[in-house]
Amino acid sequence: MKWCPNHGKTGCYMPADHNHDAWVKEKEAKNQGGSKRRNKRDTSNTSSPKTLKLQAKHRAALTSHLTTKFAMTDDDVAEFLNEVDESLVKE
Numbered sequence: 001m002k003w004c005p006n007h008g009k010t011g012c013y014m015p016a017d018h019n020h021d022a023w024v025k026e027k028e029a030k031n032q033g034g035s036k037r038r039n040k041r042d043t044s045n046t047s048s049p050k051t052l053k054l055q056a057k058h059r060a061a062l063t064s065h066l067t068t069k070f071a072m073t074d075d076d077v078a079e080f081l082n083e084v085d086e087s088l089v090k091e
Protein backbone atom coordinates (compact mmCIF):
# COMPACT_ATOMS: atom_id res chain seq x y z
CA MET A 1 0.00 0.00 0.00
CA LYS A 2 1.04 3.58 -0.51
CA TRP A 3 -0.32 6.87 0.61
CA CYS A 4 -2.11 8.85 -2.12
CA PRO A 5 -2.80 12.42 -0.96
CA ASN A 6 -5.22 13.15 -3.80
CA HIS A 7 -8.21 11.14 -2.57
CA GLY A 8 -10.89 13.22 -0.97
CA LYS A 9 -9.79 15.95 1.42
CA THR A 10 -7.23 14.04 3.45
CA GLY A 11 -6.00 11.31 1.07
CA CYS A 12 -5.99 7.59 1.73
CA TYR A 13 -3.96 4.39 1.31
CA MET A 14 -4.24 2.79 -2.12
CA PRO A 15 -2.63 -0.32 -3.68
CA ALA A 16 1.10 0.05 -4.35
CA ASP A 17 0.62 0.00 -8.12
CA HIS A 18 -2.11 2.62 -7.85
CA ASN A 19 -2.09 4.95 -10.86
CA HIS A 20 -3.97 7.97 -9.68
CA ASP A 21 -4.66 9.47 -13.12
CA ALA A 22 -6.07 6.18 -14.38
CA TRP A 23 -8.11 5.82 -11.21
CA VAL A 24 -9.64 9.28 -11.71
CA LYS A 25 -10.49 8.55 -15.34
CA GLU A 26 -12.10 5.26 -14.42
CA LYS A 27 -14.12 6.92 -11.69
CA GLU A 28 -15.32 9.64 -14.07
CA ALA A 29 -16.25 7.04 -16.67
CA LYS A 30 -18.27 5.14 -14.07
CA ASN A 31 -20.04 8.32 -12.99
CA GLN A 32 -20.91 9.30 -16.54
CA GLY A 33 -21.90 5.82 -17.71
CA GLY A 34 -23.91 4.88 -14.63
CA SER A 35 -27.37 3.39 -14.90
CA LYS A 36 -28.87 6.56 -13.46
CA ARG A 37 -27.70 8.62 -16.42
CA ARG A 38 -28.74 5.93 -18.92
CA ASN A 39 -32.21 5.77 -17.45
CA LYS A 40 -32.53 9.52 -17.59
CA ARG A 41 -31.60 9.54 -21.28
CA ASP A 42 -34.12 6.77 -22.01
CA THR A 43 -37.00 8.59 -20.38
CA SER A 44 -36.17 11.81 -22.22
CA ASN A 45 -36.33 9.88 -25.50
CA THR A 46 -39.66 8.21 -24.78
CA SER A 47 -41.20 11.44 -23.50
CA SER A 48 -40.76 13.16 -26.86
CA PRO A 49 -43.78 12.33 -29.00
CA LYS A 50 -43.26 10.25 -32.13
CA THR A 51 -46.26 11.74 -33.88
CA LEU A 52 -47.00 15.38 -34.56
CA LYS A 53 -50.63 15.39 -33.55
CA LEU A 54 -52.11 18.73 -32.61
CA GLN A 55 -52.17 19.37 -28.90
CA ALA A 56 -55.46 20.07 -27.16
CA LYS A 57 -54.64 23.73 -26.67
CA HIS A 58 -53.91 24.13 -30.39
CA ARG A 59 -57.13 22.35 -31.31
CA ALA A 60 -59.05 24.65 -28.98
CA ALA A 61 -57.44 27.76 -30.43
CA LEU A 62 -58.05 26.62 -34.01
CA THR A 63 -61.63 25.64 -33.25
CA SER A 64 -62.31 29.05 -31.74
CA HIS A 65 -60.66 30.81 -34.67
CA LEU A 66 -62.38 28.82 -37.42
CA THR A 67 -65.85 28.94 -35.86
CA THR A 68 -65.72 32.72 -35.32
CA LYS A 69 -63.77 33.90 -38.39
CA PHE A 70 -65.00 31.39 -40.94
CA ALA A 71 -68.42 30.52 -39.50
CA MET A 72 -67.57 26.84 -39.42
CA THR A 73 -69.50 24.54 -37.10
CA ASP A 74 -67.73 22.71 -34.30
CA ASP A 75 -68.29 19.45 -36.18
CA ASP A 76 -66.75 20.84 -39.36
CA VAL A 77 -63.74 22.07 -37.42
CA ALA A 78 -63.35 18.73 -35.64
CA GLU A 79 -63.44 16.90 -38.96
CA PHE A 80 -60.94 19.33 -40.46
CA LEU A 81 -58.56 18.98 -37.52
CA ASN A 82 -58.77 15.20 -37.67
CA GLU A 83 -57.69 15.37 -41.31
CA VAL A 84 -54.81 17.64 -40.29
CA ASP A 85 -53.81 15.12 -37.62
CA GLU A 86 -53.79 12.30 -40.16
CA SER A 87 -51.69 14.26 -42.62
CA LEU A 88 -49.19 15.11 -39.87
CA VAL A 89 -48.87 11.48 -38.85
CA LYS A 90 -48.21 10.42 -42.45
CA GLU A 91 -45.30 12.83 -42.71
Ligand SMILES: [Zn+2]
Pocket residue numbers: 004005006007014018019020023
Ligand atom coordinates in the same frame (compact mmCIF):
# COMPACT_ATOMS: atom_id res chain seq x y z
ZN1 LIG B 1 -4.87 8.21 -5.97
